[in-house]
Amino acid sequence: MMQPVEYEPTPPSADHARLHNFSAGPGTLPLVVMEEVKSEIPIYGDLGSSIMEISHRSPAYTKVDEDAKQHLRDLLGLGDDWHILFLQGGASMQFHQVPLNFLPEGGSADYLNTGEWARKALKEATIVGKSRNATARAAASSEDKNYSYIPDADTWDLDDDAAYLHYTSNNTIFGTQFADEPEANAPLVCDASSDFLSRPLTLDRYGLIYAGAQKNIGPAGVTVVLVKDNVLQTRQSGLPTMLDYGTHAAKMFNTPPVFAVYMVEKVLRWLKDQGGIRGIQTLNDRKADLLYGAIDATDFYRGTARVDSRSKMNVTFRIADENLEPVFIEQAKKEGLLALKGHRSVGGLRASIYNACELESVEALVQFMQEFQRHNG
Numbered sequence: 448m449m450q451p452v453e454y455e456p457t458p459p460s461a462d463h464a465r466l467h468n469f470s471a472g473p474g475t476l477p478l479v480v481m482e483e484v485k486s487e488i489p490i491y492g493d494l495g496s497s498i499m500e501i502s503h504r505s506p507a508y509t510k511v512d513e514d515a516k517q518h519l520r521d522l523l524g525l526g527d528d529w530h531i532l533f534l535q536g537g538a539s540m541q542f543h544q545v546p547l548n549f550l551p552e553g554g555s556a557d558y559l560n561t562g563e564w565a566r567k568a569l570k571e572a573t574i575v576g577k578s579r580n581a582t583a584r585a586a587a588s589s590e591d592k593n594y595s596y597i598p599d600a601d602t603w604d605l606d607d608d609a610a611y612l613h614y615t616s617n618n619t620i621f622g623t624q625f626a627d628e629p630e631a632n633a634p635l636v637c638d639a640s641s642d643f644l645s646r647p648l649t650l651d652r653y654g655l656i657y658a659g660a661q662k663n664i665g666p667a668g669v670t671v672v673l674v675k676d677n678v679l680q681t682r683q684s685g686l687p688t689m690l691d692y693g694t695h696a697a698k699m700f701n702t703p704p705v706f707a708v709y710m711v712e713k714v715l716r717w718l719k720d721q722g723g724i725r726g727i728q729t730l731n732d733r734k735a736d737l738l739y740g741a742i743d744a745t746d747f748y749r750g751t752a753r754v755d756s757r758s759k760m761n762v763t764f765r766i767a768d769e770n771l772e773p774v775f776i777e778q779a780k781k782e783g784l785l786a787l788k789g790h791r792s793v794g795g796l797r798a799s800i801y802n803a804c805e806l807e808s809v810e811a812l813v814q815f816m817q818e819f820q821r822h823n824g
């Protein structure tokens with residue numbers, strides 16, 4: 448017979464310090480938020496339970512949901528003509544859901560193919576298009592140079608009749624970012640997963656913006672979708688209920704990812720305290736300048752993205768002697784600098800310096816880079 452086993456909690460890791468975390472995703476989150484969550488986990492306010500153990504239709508959770516949405520409205524200046532949805536399935540689900548809703552029968556949509564995620568988005572649109580005699584076109588691509596740049600706008604082959612223009616504002620893997628937001632006849636659809644709320648958005652160009660939370664605004668499990676009402680009204684009919692944006696715009700249809708939304712609400716509140724988007728943008732510029740400055744200061748390091756296409760969120764670089772890269776990663780880890788390995792498709796090194804990455808962490812990385820060069824240069 449099975450003996451009952453007593454549940455033994457993992458001992459707390461009080462003797463381990465929090466390190467400088469450059470993870471590309473899920474990414475680092477503000478410590479103050481984590482501490483607040485920690486204190487609220489067993490008992491939230493006067494509920495006598497945690498926020499995870501109550502109805503998602505309760506007044507307490509309704510307030511969390513409404514507050515999170517209000518923060519987004521305040522931070523981005525979203526008017527009433529924008530719907531805010533908290534969905535599941537990640538940005539990867541949006542790759543399919545966007546064309547499912549907005550690629551019309553016999554129509555077309557334009558895609559800017561600037562990286563791995565952009566390519567995956569285009570692939571899903573192609574799948575949807577096949578069943579509708581519709582096309583998803585790559586209006587521009589930087590695949591020829593391993594996605595190391597953003598193609599110049601005057602080379603894009605845009606279709607004036609496209610239902611939308613899809614672009615990936617920041618290419619997490621390749622360390623490139625659109626310096627300027629595209630301009631097109633069609634409404635923009637943007638995968639903003641890895642730079643959402645790091646800089647302002649020119650809202651009137653957009654029809655839909657989506658972002659998986661786990662890069663810049665919270666833990667994994669929720670995808671924020673902003674959709675403009677006049678664009679929402681153009682969606683196709685007869686869609687599966689859960690994949691129809693209209694379902695979620697009308698009401699809270701099913702159980703949302705309550706813990707993820709609860710944390711996002713706190714991160715957004717924290718972001719407001721940083722001076723909102725303008726405040727965080729100033730800090731993000733400083734961090735990026737510091738790090739690219741260190742890379743450009745010497746031939747020992749080399750940035751992999753074309754200079755005018757450099758990302759302020761994911762800084763990708765190499766060491767001239769590539770054999771030193773594994774040594775760099777190993778020694779950095781010993782110095783408390785985590786997750787500096789580049790994505791397997793690019794190799795090399797990558798430091799993700801999202802909103803919640805502190806200036807102090809970038810300073811520590813730059814100092815380590817200089818010392819590493821001194822010993823190995």
Ligand SMILES: *Cc1c(COP(=O)(O)O)cnc(C)c1O
Nearest residue numbers: 537538539564619638640641659
């Ligand atoms: C991480 C990432 C994705 C994939 O997100 P999932 O939530 O894992 O589906 C898509 N697009 C971009 C730009 C990303 O950085």
